[in-house]
Amino acid sequence: MADVIMPMRKDSIALVVRGKKSPSDEPSVLDQHADCILDDGSPLGFYGTGNNNSGNGIGLRMDGVVWDYSILRTTRIFYVDFDSAVAAGAISTTLFVTVTTAQARAFRSSWMTMQSSPGSFNIIGDNCSTHASKAFMDAGVLPGGIPGLDTPDNLYKQLVATLPGKTMPISGYIGFLPQPGGGFKIKYRAYTMAPSVAVTADRSSWS
């Protein structure tokens, strides 16, 4: 499958579920991470960093931090650089969401506020998907929080269920190409999960 380079549509924003290999894939909770894409193609996401509080070892009472492209280049190059994504085997499913100009602006504004004041991080209930969800709610794209456990995949499912006809998924290796005038184009290579094959012994010749 050929690699695709595409500009970000001005009327869209996106959720990137890291570790989700197809729209129907349901990765385990600890194999997922949520990033987002702004309407100019900028990638960013919410992460937890240690602060020596008790509980850090199990993902609790950590400091939150918003990483944008420039930080992701040094900390998670395989999330923003296409060739590195391929080398690392980093597959994501990106869900593009069609929005109004006002919603795209509000989505960006929510992320900028989080970036300047990220608050805390807890792996349960106050994680990457919780904060991505907040941005979608602040933008008026979603009416409420994530049904069930706050996970990237549950947020993905909520967006698909809430916005019929307004979402488009792509699955594969993804990278971001900085543009001279600002913003990013998106490069991706589609990935197709091998179907699960149930292997059953042929016992017809057994006596």
Add this chain to the structure above:
Amino acid sequence: MELRLARLAFTLMLIGGTTMAQTSGPLTLTWQWGGVAAHRAIITVETVKKEGGGFLGINQSPSIAGYLPDPRIVSGPVLAGDAAGEIRLRMPAYELPPVNPGDLFAIGYTADDMAICVAAAPAGLDAAAAASWLAAWKCSPKD
């Protein structure tokens, strides 16, 4: 009074000594992509291990800042370069060249102990030859 001061000085010395002993462990380096190599060293590889994920594997959640994909721990004593003692390097498997115990392994790292480039060094170098090789080594950050 003098005896008390002497005791205090002795106690402070012991505390200082203890602190120094606690900080004299291996130099611990963590991987990042890009940066300027302020230091270089060659180690003789003792171990290459797959890192565990901690309690319930939470340390290996990609939402945690310290996450690296399929991390490996490479450690060994310094043969030549800007460090002494032992180096313990944590890095993703996909960036690690083939390396085995006994091999010589070059590491370039930043002023804040972030490793940014590695390479297998030629076998059989002694400390002086390793230092020469290291000086000529082009540390190419993975950026």
